[in-house]
Amino acid sequence: MRRRNVLPGLPLSLGVTLFYVGLIVVLPLAALVIKAASLGPEDYWRIVSSSRALASYRVTVLSALGATVFNLFFGLSLAWVITRYRFPGRRIIDAMVDLPFALPTAVAGIALTALFANNGWFGSVLEGYGIKVAYTPLGIMIAMCFTSLPFIVRTVQPVLEDLDPALEEAAQSLGGSDWTIFTKVILPLLAPALLAGLSLSFARSLGEFGAIIFIAGNQPMSTEITALLIFIRLEEYDYQAAAAIASVLLLAAFTMLAVTNWLQSRALRYTVKG
Amino acid sequence: MNRLLILGTALAALFVQPAFAQEQKLLNASYDVARELFVAENAAFVKAHPGVTIDQSHAGTSKQARSIVEGLEADVVTFNQSTDVDFLAKQGFVAADWNKAFPNNASPFYSFPAFLVRAGNPKNIKDWGDLARDDVHAIFPNPKTSGNARYTYLAATAWAKEEYKDDAEKIEAYITKIFDNVPVFDTGGRAATTTFVERGQGDVLITFEAETRGIEKQFGKDKVENVIPSVSLLAEFPVAVVDKVAKKHGTEALAKTYLEFLYTEEGQKIAAEFGHRVHNEKVAAEFKSQFPEIRLVKVDDVFGGWSKIQSEHFASGGTLDKLYGSR
Amino acid sequence: MSAVSSHRKPPRVGDNTVFRRALIGIVLVLVAFVIVAPLIIIGVEAFSKGWAIYRDTILHPDTRHAIMLTVLAALIAVPVNTAFGIAAAWAITKFDFWGRRFLLVVIEIPFSVSPIVAGVAYLFVYGLQGLFGPVLDAYGIKILFAVPGIIIASMFVTAPFVVRELIPLMQAQGRDLEEASTSLGASGFRTFFSVTLPNVKWALLYGVILCNARVMGEFGAVSVVSGNIRGQTNTLPLHIELLYHDYQAAGAFASASILALIAVLTIIAKVALERQGAGRVRKTAIPAEKTA
Numbered sequence: 001m002r003r004r005n006v007l008p009g010l011p012l013s014l015g016v017t018l019f020y021v022g023l024i025v026v027l028p029l030a031a032l033v034i035k036a037a038s039l040g041p042e043d044y045w046r047i048v049s050s051s052r053a054l055a056s057y058r059v060t061v062l063s064a065l066g067a068t069v070f071n072l073f074f075g076l077s078l079a080w081v082i083t084r085y086r087f088p089g090r091r092i093i094d095a096m097v098d099l100p101f102a103l104p105t106a107v108a109g110i111a112l113t114a115l116f117a118n119n120g121w122f123g124s125v126l127e128g129y130g131i132k133v134a135y136t137p138l139g140i141m142i143a144m145c146f147t148s149l150p151f152i153v154r155t156v157q158p159v160l161e162d163l164d165p166a167l168e169e170a171a172q173s174l175g176g177s178d179w180t181i182f183t184k185v186i187l188p189l190l191a192p193a194l195l196a197g198l199s200l201s202f203a204r205s206l207g208e209f210g211a212i213i214f215i216a217g218n219q220p221m222s223t224e225i226t227a228l229l230i231f232i233r234l235e236e237y238d239y240q241a242a243a244a245i246a247s248v249l250l251l252a253a254f255t256m257l258a259v260t261n262w263l264q265s266r267a268l269r270y271t272v273k274g
Numbered sequence: 275m276n277r278l279l280i281l282g283t284a285l286a287a288l289f290v291q292p293a294f295a296q297e298q299k300l301l302n303a304s305y306d307v308a309r310e311l312f313v314a315e316n317a318a319f320v321k322a323h324p325g326v327t328i329d330q331s332h333a334g335t336s337k338q339a340r341s342i343v344e345g346l347e348a349d350v351v352t353f354n355q356s357t358d359v360d361f362l363a364k365q366g367f368v369a370a371d372w373n374k375a376f377p378n379n380a381s382p383f384y385s386f387p388a389f390l391v392r393a394g395n396p397k398n399i400k401d402w403g404d405l406a407r408d409d410v411h412a413i414f415p416n417p418k419t420s421g422n423a424r425y426t427y428l429a430a431t432a433w434a435k436e437e438y439k440d441d442a443e444k445i446e447a448y449i450t451k452i453f454d455n456v457p458v459f460d461t462g463g464r465a466a467t468t469t470f471v472e473r474g475q476g477d478v479l480i481t482f483e484a485e486t487r488g489i490e491k492q493f494g495k496d497k498v499e500n501v502i503p504s505v506s507l508l509a510e511f512p513v514a515v516v517d518k519v520a521k522k523h524g525t526e527a528l529a530k531t532y533l534e535f536l537y538t539e540e541g542q543k544i545a546a547e548f549g550h551r552v553h554n555e556k557v558a559a560e561f562k563s564q565f566p567e568i569r570l571v572k573v574d575d576v577f578g579g580w581s582k583i584q585s586e587h588f589a590s591g592g593t594l595d596k597l598y599g600s601r
Numbered sequence: 602m603s604a605v606s607s608h609r610k611p612p613r614v615g616d617n618t619v620f621r622r623a624l625i626g627i628v629l630v631l632v633a634f635v636i637v638a639p640l641i642i643i644g645v646e647a648f649s650k651g652w653a654i655y656r657d658t659i660l661h662p663d664t665r666h667a668i669m670l671t672v673l674a675a676l677i678a679v680p681v682n683t684a685f686g687i688a689a690a691w692a693i694t695k696f697d698f699w700g701r702r703f704l705l706v707v708i709e710i711p712f713s714v715s716p717i718v719a720g721v722a723y724l725f726v727y728g729l730q731g732l733f734g735p736v737l738d739a740y741g742i743k744i745l746f747a748v749p750g751i752i753i754a755s756m757f758v759t760a761p762f763v764v765r766e767l768i769p770l771m772q773a774q775g776r777d778l779e780e781a782s783t784s785l786g787a788s789g790f791r792t793f794f795s796v797t798l799p800n801v802k803w804a805l806l807y808g809v810i811l812c813n814a815r816v817m818g819e820f821g822a823v824s825v826v827s828g829n830i831r832g833q834t835n836t837l838p839l840h841i842e843l844l845y846h847d848y849q850a851a852g853a854f855a856s857a858s859i860l861a862l863i864a865v866l867t868i869i870a871k872v873a874l875e876r877q878g879a880g881r882v883r884k885t886a887i888p889a890e891k892t893a
Contacts, residue, residue: 007696007776007789008788008789009691009692009793010692010695012688012789013687013688013689013691013692013695014692014698016684016685016689017685017688017689020685020689020760021689021704021707021708024753024756024760025707025711025757025760026707028722028725028757029710029714031722031725032718032725035725074635077627077628077631078631080615081628084613084615085621085624087625089629091872093628095869095871096632096636097636098811098868099636099640099865099868100636101814102818102864102865103639103640103818103861103864104819104820104838104857105818105820106818106820106838106842106857107643107818107838107841107857107864110841110845110853111640111642112639114642114854115639117473117474118473118474118475119473119474120473121638121642122634122638135457135458135469142635145635146635146639149635149636168613182614186614203713204712204713206713206715207716207718209715209716209717210716210820217458217459218416218458218460218461219457219458219459220416220459220598221598227717227718230717230718231717231825232416232418232419234340235334235336235340236336236418236419237339239724239725239730241590242721243721243725246718246721249714249715250710250714250718253710253713254706254710257706257709257710258706261702261706261709265702306846310847329831329832329833331828331829331830332829332843333829343728343729343730344730344731345727345728345734345738345745346745346746346828347743462846464846465846467848468845468846
């Protein structure tokens with residue numbers, strides 16, 4: 001099966017890559033893991049499973065889940081509208097999807113806080129209905145929604161664009177309703193891309209800091225995200241605890257990425273075959 | 275490849291900073307809410323000592339102390355709690371007897387936690403006891419990360435100790451009540467100010483009197499007003515030369531002169547203008563009308579010193595963690 | 602353009618007028634609330650105290666220095682990451698070697714790891730209490746709390762950006778062209794510049810643009826390693842935080858408006874590139890390894 005590779009440049013390109021990744025990515029993360037490991041299993045476990053740390057994981061994971069589910073519907077609708085319909089302003093909407101990628105998270109954070117604080121444009125209206133956003137878990141969710149929205153749109157969009165109309169026509173000629181065709185034909189085709197987008201969006205939400213710190217109430221046990229807890233442990237000079245909790249986030253990120261890559265390789269296999 | 279080489283050289287040039295001494299330069303690592311104060315102090319100092327540059331760095335003092343230990347080359351520190359200077363002393367960056375190096379426990383001025391309420395004091399908040407009312411939401415930063423908030427926590431405890439005659443259960447219930455009603459914990463004093471004033475959260479902001487006066491000046495009495503409680507905790511603002519760094523920079527003498535300047539009449543006057551209470555009698559008399567009398571208790575008298583406070587209240591597993599855990 | 606496909610065909614799924622209008626309506630409203638509103642409020646708040654305050658903030662030496670520092674970080678981090686991105690994409694797509702997938706995952710870590718974790722990790726390497734800090738200090742090399750630390754932290758955060766854009770495209774294009782080129786005697790570099798690069802240049806540019814936007818906007822990692830020295834190690838995002846906490850909300854939003862402007866320009870540049878690349882970039886834009 002495997003051909004002999006005649007292309008040049010493996011030593012150079014791989015050398016540069018490994019050197020750079022080693023220096024910039026692996027070295028600091030290894031230092032972090034070493035620091036965390038210096039704790040010993042018992043202390044490590046006590047720190048990462050303390051009630052406050054557990055509460056912070058819960059806040060972070062639940063908010064990220066909420067944001068991802070919202071983005072599943074919003075992102076899918078957005079991708080659908082952009083690719084399937086023609087209407088004035090479509091191109092602008094298409095372009096705006098990347099804004100959360102390009103806008104610094106700290107800027108997004110202060111802007112969202114200004115909007116959703118109870119004296120802000122949205123906050124003052126919502127307060128009339130008894131809904132508080134800023135300084136509650138809902139605010140964390142909104143910040144996460146904002147920063148991770150483009151992932152779903154941009155992973156689903158190309159697949160949606162390349163969808164073969166013949167498939168739909170065939171299903172239509174067999175008398176399937178739009179809803180049936182969507183759930184039985186289109187959705188399965190989108191599924192790998194959608195899943196990849198969801199896991200990226202989720203991973204990004206787990207790690208978000210800049211946007212959330214401004215809008216979250218930062219209350220221990222209720223609106224304190226894990227990244228903030230690391231920050232606080234650092235401020236208390238408790239480096240090892242900071243490293244321990246950071247290692248949990250690192251593991252989560254690593255797992256999410258592995259899952260994403262696996263999903264993507266499945267998606268690739270699938271589409272190449274088709 | 276050439277491009278990489280050039281980049282590499284440029285990077286190398288950036289990393290290795292010239293070791294020779296240039297013009298005299300000091301870096302003052304200070305606490306979060308002291309920004310305006312030191313802008314003014316530095317301007318006055320530079321005027322008296324031409325050719326000197328003073329750089330400023332502001333953040334929570336625990337973060338500053340940690341940064342210095344990690345390599346932030348601050349020549350002097352002007353903090354708002356002595357525990358962080360003690361931490362530097364323990365790490366060998368500051369002389370062990372630093373608080374003898376300058377007058378008044380090396381604290382050129384002082385302040386105490388006071389209240390800032392919305393104009394007209396709609397919730398009628400007068401004293402520490404009011405903070406535990408169901409309808410009162412207090413704003414102060416996280417005591418774990420902010421020296422400012424540590425004083426708040428300790429001052430409330432000090433009041434409760436007197437009020438409840440050292441009844442531990444009642445004191446704990448009181449403090450728990452206050453913490454339960456805090457809607458937002460920011461990491462620093464300034465973030466808390468923004469939350470209270472700009473974002474309209476909470477009914478009362480608790481921070482240093484120096485800060486409440488500054489905010490009142492900044493936003494106007496028609497928005498917020500300053501309330502002085504019946505009793506509060508003396509907050510000293512310790513200063514120290516970071517010997518290890520100053521020696522490396524050759525700035526020991528200048529650093530000393532700079533900190534001494536804070537004790538001069540001019541330095542004290544600027545501090546007073548920014549709402550700090552000062553020791554210099556002449557300046558204190560001049561600003562007397564601005565500063566109402568208040569009974570101040572001392573950390574050493576009420577709690578038996580900072581190291582005891584640290585282990586009982588703020589360390590992992592201390593009283594404060596239990597408060598968080600109770601939510 | 603691939604969009605041509607939905608033209609004058611029998612109605613496709615979801616082309617029902619009521620549904621169509623409702624869905625467009627909902628999406629437009631959500632976009633307005635979630636994406637447009639934050640952008641508008643930055644502008645509104647920035648000018649809330651008038652044009653004079655805006656101008657004074659932007660022209661203040663500290664702000665100007667923050668802008669310069671941010672640009673400097675981008676000028677170094679972006680080319681380095683671009684060179685790295687090309688090398689990594691070449692190695693990963695043109696060769697098979699053991700651990701290729703793992704390498705890809707490692708390269709992508711910075712993307713989903715919290716920037717705070719990155720900052721903390723750098724403290725453990727270059728801090729005086731860290732692995733190399735004491736040695737570097739002995740030689741008078743300062744990394745943390747100085748410009749190099751800021752640049753390195755920015756490089757970490759944006760390391761995957763260029764690679765991510767290149768890999769799907771280069772993978773899809775296979776190795777045949779390059780192999781043909783080298784078998785005709787072209788050197789590796791020649792092959793890259795005259796065969797590979799022309800095919801991926803739009804994706805490359807798109808990666809560079811996103812990388813640049815992220816470097817300029819990085820907050821979390823930089824805030825840990827910066828030291829917050831005014832006029833020295835304050836980048837623009839840190840300066841925004843500083844102003845925000847300095848009773849100068851208007852000033853903070855004024856500085857934020859510069860970054861927002863950069864963000865908008867980034868997007869305009871991206872759209873322009875898509876036009877140039879005639880949709881090719883779009884299809885490979887983000888992660889799906891799906892290609893035409």
